[in-house]
Amino acid sequence: MTQHTPPASRICPSCDGFASVAVTIGGRDPRGHLRTITAHCPVCHGTGTVTARRVREGAGA
Structure with missing residues (x-):
């Protein structure tokens, strides 16, 4: 049985x-x-991680 792999931080x-x-x-x-x-x-305020950027539908191309 395969194990669930958590998303990379x-x-x-x-x-x-x-x-x-x-x-x-x-x-x-x-x-x-x-x-x-x-x-x-100053970018992450001491957490070491950043939030994911949202991709807008219809943007670009």
């Missing part, structure tokens, strides 16, 4: 699925931890 073309990153801003705090900020992809 739509990975964001801008970040290739790596939507959030921690960037060091230099130095360490008094407790010895690196100072970091979190940056999110």
Whole structure:
């Protein structure tokens, strides 16, 4: 019996699925931890995926 294959997720073309990153801003705090900020992809808003575009009927050709 064949198994149902789920559709492939739509990975964001801008970040290739790596939507959030921690960037060091230099130095360490008094407790010895690196100072970091979190940056999110502006296209997918930190999810790593994008929604499918709808195809309009009668468009083109």
